[in-house]
């Protein structure tokens with residue numbers, strides 16, 4: 001069934017939705033209780049840290065983005081960089 005929750009990552013002045021496949025993967029892994037996971041996003045390997053609620057590139061962790069789990073209707077800038 002379609003997930004009730006949506007995962008978001010932070011942009012400059014608001015939140016972006018993760019693409020549907022990634023958001024559903026995150027929801028599945030989150031429910032397993034894992035502290036973090038690694039996912040390929042746009043050909044780049046990212047660490048998603050559920051404990052510290054952030055994501056960063058595995059091989060270039062300088063830039064951390066906040067992430068959140070929220071309802072699908074939460075305000076956002078768009079989906080995966082597309083307004």
Ligand code: V3L
Nearest residue numbers: 009011012013016018019041042057063065077080081082
């Ligand atoms: N899903 C899709 N693209 C991503 C993701 C993700 N989870 N994480 C990073 N990127 P970094 P404003 C974002 C993109 O963190 O104007 C938005 O989607 C990221 O795209 O250094 O600041 C917008 O397209 C960025 O282009 O790894 O709100 C864009 O930023 C690139 O990967 C501008 O958004 C490097 O991010």
